[in-house]
Amino acid sequence: VLVAAPLGKHPLQHRWALWFFKNDKSKTWQANLRLVTKFSTVEDFWALYSHIQLASKLTSGCDYSLFKDGIEPMWEDNRNKCGGRWLITLAKQQRHTELDHFWLETLLCLIGESFGEYSSEVCGAVINIRAKGDKIAVWTCEAEDRDGVTHIGRVYKERLGLSSKVVIGYQAHADTATKSGSLTKNKFVV
């Protein structure tokens, strides 16, 4: 559904919601996850982006998530539960060299609908700031759709400017949920 925008602004195909997660062990996971705001125009995206902390400046344990309005940034959401994620894992030193660039490119891919006809399969993206290594992931809604998932992966890898020697993997949420992190198998790679 095309969201109507105020006169003079450039409407996005979708309204997007930015979420922030801050790890407070005294609270439940859900209580630590907060909706920051929603936007539906190019102008409002930049107004938001320029007023929030860069991902590289967040403390460990924090996440940003950008999801289409109506989809919550968790496996359990109906639009996510049959899906998975293209996962970018970064070395510690990349926080200061590439993390913010990769995250901004990810956001631009999402709001600009960069995946062509398969953009409708995109649910959102998540950046995890962690001491052991940061992660960025693009979440899609259907892990069994090989054509859609691999198209999104190829375009995403190209947009990040990753070398052809770098391999990125797609993991189904159903597999991630039942295995500990590094043991999750890749369903697809590009």
Added chain:
Amino acid sequence: EKKRYDREFLLGFQFIFASM
């Protein structure tokens, strides 16, 4: 009509709003 924007178009708006 689908609203698609390439990265250069989107980036063109960045510094207008960064200064507001």
